[in-house]
Amino acid sequence: MSDNFLRLVPYDPHWHPDAPAAAAAMKIASGLFPLAEHVAVEYEEGVTFFDAGANTESVHCPFCGSDLEDWWGEAMDRARRHASKTFRSPRRAATRPRR
Secondary structure, eight states, rough: OOOOOOOOSSSSTTTTOOOOHHHHHHHHHHHOOOOOOOOOOOOOOSSSOOGGGGGOOOOBOTTOOOOHHHHHHHHHHHHTTTTOOOOOOOOOOOOOOOO
């Protein structure tokens, strides 16, 4: 049997919800998934790669839509080998949309 995870990842990797917002999110998730064995809020330090394994459908550039699956796999491997949590996007000329 495999486990399934629902991860909510903020746009800003350094942002964390305050305690009341985190508790409210847990309450909503518990209501949406009443049979879940475990519902929790977990924080990561900075940028983190989440590997969905066989559940990965695609990896695309959020700016131009280019397929980045090969680059993503190589970037994750490089980050693991060098214990790095930073990487350069292959689309350095793209600008991030303002929010």
